[in-house]
Amino acid sequence: MLRAPVRAFLDEALRGMAPEQRARSWVSFDAEFSKELGRRGWIGLTLPKKYGGGGRSLFARFVLAEELLRAGAPAGAHWIADRQSAPHILKFGTPAQAEFYLPRICRAEAFFCIGMSEPGSGSDLASVRTRAAHTSRGWQLDGQKIWTTNAHRSHYMIALVRTSGDARSRQKGLSQIIIDLSLPGIRIRPIADMTGDSHLCEVFFDNVQLSEDALIGAESDGWRQVTSELAHERSGPERIYSSVVLFDEWLKYLRTKGNPSERSLSLAGRILSTMTVLRSLSLAVNGCLAEGQSPVVEAALAKDMGTTLEQLIPEIVADALGDDPSAVLPESLVNTLRYISQVSPSFSLRGGTREVLRGMIARGLGLR
Ligand SMILES: Cc1cc2nc3c(=O)[nH]c(=O)nc-3n(C[C@H](O)[C@H](O)[C@H](O)COP(=O)(O)OP(=O)(O)OC[C@H]3O[C@@H](n4cnc5c(N)ncnc54)[C@H](O)[C@@H]3O)c2cc1C
Numbered sequence: 001m002l003r004a005p006v007r008a009f010l011d012e013a014l015r016g017m018a019p020e021q022r023a024r025s026w027v028s029f030d031a032e033f034s035k036e037l038g039r040r041g042w043i044g045l046t047l048p049k050k051y052g053g054g055g056r057s058l059f060a061r062f063v064l065a066e067e068l069l070r071a072g073a074p075a076g077a078h079w080i081a082d083r084q085s086a087p088h089i090l091k092f093g094t095p096a097q098a099e100f101y102l103p104r105i106c107r108a109e110a111f112f113c114i115g116m117s118e119p120g121s122g123s124d125l126a127s128v129r130t131r132a133a134h135t136s137r138g139w140q141l142d143g144q145k146i147w148t149t150n151a152h153r154s155h156y157m158i159a160l161v162r163t164s165g166d167a168r169s170r171q172k173g174l175s176q177i178i179i180d181l182s183l184p185g186i187r188i189r190p191i192a193d194m195t196g197d198s199h200l201c202e203v204f205f206d207n208v209q210l211s212e213d214a215l216i217g218a219e220s221d222g223w224r225q226v227t228s229e230l231a232h233e234r235s236g237p238e239r240i241y242s243s244v245v246l247f248d249e250w251l252k253y254l255r256t257k258g259n260p261s262e263r264s265l266s267l268a269g270r271i272l273s274t275m276t277v278l279r280s281l282s283l284a285v286n287g288c289l290a291e292g293q294s295p296v297v298e299a300a301l302a303k304d305m306g307t308t309l310e311q312l313i314p315e316i317v318a319d320a321l322g323d324d325p326s327a328v329l330p331e332s333l334v335n336t337l338r339y340i341s342q343v344s345p346s347f348s349l350r351g352g353t354r355e356v357l358r359g360m361i362a363r364g365l366g367l368r
Helices: 005-011 032-041 058-071 076-092 097-106 222-235 246-259 264-292 296-322 330-348 354-364
Strands: 112-114 131-134 136-144 158-163 174-180 186-191 200-211
Touching: 005 058, 032 076, 032 222, 058 264, 076 112, 076 158, 076 222, 131 158, 136 158, 136 174, 158 222, 174 200, 174 222, 222 264, 222 296, 246 264, 246 296, 246 330, 264 296, 296 330, 296 354
Parallel strands: 112 158
Antiparallel strands: 131 136, 136 200, 158 174, 186 200
16 A cells, blocks of 8 residues: 555656666655655654654565665665664654654654764774763764765764773773764765765764763663664665666666567576565565564675675676677666666675675574
């Protein structure tokens, strides 16, 4: 019942949008588009109604996310707030924090970014050095984050910071805080990526004064909290569908051209069957989250296998197109292939690298 109206709306709203633009999907930032989704009640679907949410299940959100990704909707403005910041605030925040942030997230008036990585602390998150020192007025923040997606367009960051000890204390002494990115002492510098897009950022904190209620959850409980947040970040359908617009464009080309080769059909079948299995896996992890579990290892597995497929799609499509060098290819297909080929190496980096996830899976299996 949810899928049909979402699909109808997207067909209309995205009509005429170039496929290489749609391929950017959940990293593409369009505040007005997000506001329209908010007006339709399609942000914060799983949040309680008293906070402006939809009171629906995680499976309803899965359907919605799947439709947005399938269509390549420019959903990046609210994506992180909707996927992880809002459920995180609901789970670990105070009622006052929930009342302050959640209704605005649902209306697409508060966009969030993720402040985990730092120079020298990407995979090794326990070594973060950005520090929030407790003062008589609240917290004083100093340090730097990096690779923060859309920091320059977001209102808030949920950051993992050190509130006691030092880098050698590892997981101990880490906490999570919500940072209002408009505060004095914050400097945000976008970084251009290989495609020419600039959604990644460096964020510098210099003597930033935060109020007492910037802390989310308990002090020194940041490691447990961030691990739970990462299960939301890693398990969703965006770890399967990052290349789906390219797959669609290729199928469209094969259909228009007619008479596809056996090899193309078999490659398309391989992509589709793998995608179907991964969708079941992602749904199963969603089921664990819906039951209130924290499926950290399962989410790592879903992400690792999902991003492997996402990276395989541009390779398969490029190889298949290369079989017929004299074919005249539609410009939109070539542009989409170019964009996805350039960006796909990042799929197995963002949200935790492949090697690190495999280490977690091995530990989960009792192999290390
Ligand atoms: C597109 C994109 C968006 C991102 N958005 C955000 C964001 O919004 N917020 C945020 O906080 N971060 C973000 N990141 C950062 C991302 O989470 C980190 O890049 C990632 O965690 C890796 O950290 P690093 O770059 O420091 O690499 P490093 O940790 O230095 O890793 C370098 C290499 O060493 C390997 N390696 C490291 N440790 C181990 C180990 N123990 N065992 C085996 N191999 C290992 C890694 O797999 C990798 O291949 C983003 C990254 C990308 C590419």
